[in-house]
Amino acid sequence: MQQSHRSADLVRDLYRQGASYIFARKPEEIAKEYGFRQVARLASNENPFGPSPRAVQEAEKALVSMHRYPDTTHTGLIHALREYHGDYSFVTGVGMDGVIETCIRTLINQGDLVAISTPTFSFYGLAAAAQGGVVRNIPRNPDFTVDVPSFISAARDAKISFLCSPNNPSGTVTPVSVIEEILQNITGILFLDNAYVEFSSEEYHQLMNRYDNLIIGRTMSKVFGLAGCRVGYAFVPDWFKPVYDKAATPFTLNTISAAAAIGALSDHEYIRKTIAYVRTWREIFTKETRKPVLPSGANFVMIDVAPLTGDQATDFFAQKGVLVRSCRSFPGLADHYIRVCVGEEWENIRFLEAFRII
Known part of the structure; x- marks a missing residue:
């Protein structure tokens, strides 16, 4: 033809x-x-x-239900996350990438500003540009710490901003006090990528109780050993979860991966x-x-x-x-x-x- x-x-x-x-x-x-x-x-x-033996066990149990569509709300995984982290609002996705992509889809219209602390994980910028966002990169200091005044100035009018801690690829950890200073001086969402946080001595999720413009992204790929299962999740403000669920692609996170994640969370x-x-x-x-x-x-x-x-x-x-x-x-x-x-x-x-x- x-x-x-x-x-x-x-x-x-x-x-x-x-x-x-x-x-x-x-x-x-x-x-x-x-x-x-x-x-x-x-x-x-x-x-x-x-993978954790418990993750394998739970995944094997879930295999018999693979002919059914997964629970769209992933009630079991959300319960396990609350057991592990505390009583927070969570969303899930296919890896951290899937969570990032859905957050951007939820928030960004054509031409909206997206601020990114660089050098860092390149997918933030790729996903934002794919949604029509205008990406503004804010370079870190020579020692790879966040240039806080420059970041706040650039991110103040952004719909969503991205900061990774520990940062990929530098490994730099941003103190909680710096994250709090940023949150107090911007009006949009700060997406804090915590893919590697378990290996550090810093913890940020207590900030969720004080700020409704913070999302903390996490993954099951690193410390939990489930990279091949592609399970991501995020702490989100209560107001954000319903709109995230509307924007999410149906039936993305599969039953077997969710079951493996539940098992992994229990293997302390x-x-x-x-x-x-x-x-x-x-x-x-x-x-x-x-x-x-x-x-x-x-x-x-x-x-x-x-x-x-x-x-x-x-x-x-x-x-x-x-x-x-x-x-x-x-x-x-x-x-x-x-x-x-x-x-x-x-x-x-x-x-x-x-x-x-x-």
Whole structure:
């Protein structure tokens, strides 16, 4: 059949111009290219222990109901979140990404301002632009702390602003007092991304009791070990939950993933073990790496590999059977950093051995 138009003309400018999330290389590619049976996977901030046994048990029980649509309100998961965190309002989504996307869809009209503290997770800007938002990036200070006056000035009139703590990729932790100062001086929503907060010593959810313009995003992918299940959730103000539910895509979070999340939330020993292990190895990485390592409250560290670029360092480690993340794709970040997460013990040792000869 002859086409009467060029199909590319149908695609939005945003995507014709190449806007997309940049992924790390696949471990299978590195294994094949350099002849490794196993590659140390230290690029994606995953949990090295695998899923919690309780998460697996609950997921297996839920398999028998996979022919039914999931509970759209995810009553069981919301109850488990309240048991774990306290009596707050929660929403869920397919990963933190799904929660972010739905929050933006709930709030943003064409041309609305979205403020982002950068360098940080690129998906905030991609999702905002996809909804027609106008993105304003506010650079952090040279030490990657938040430039509070600049952020407040830029975010004051924004419909929604994004700040990540601990920040991805720097690992920087923003104190509760700074978050509170921001909340007191803006009129829109602050979306505080807490994907890695369990590995830090900071906690923010008590702010939900004092501010109705705060959303705290969380994920089951990191400390809970459910990256493949794609379960995200957020603390939200009471007024926001009903409109979020209207904007959400129906039947997104599946039954098996929700059940696994319920099991994971109940396995406190698994959570404790993961946090202790990550903190121990994060300190070892910081002490034994012969390059500047940024202070981190996450399950990864960001390392300045100058005079190499991030891509050059990533290629070097790939040749040694170690997959790390070049930070070149993070908006506003100089191209001489890599991000390395804590993996299994053999993976961490292989990384350190490779670093000694870089």
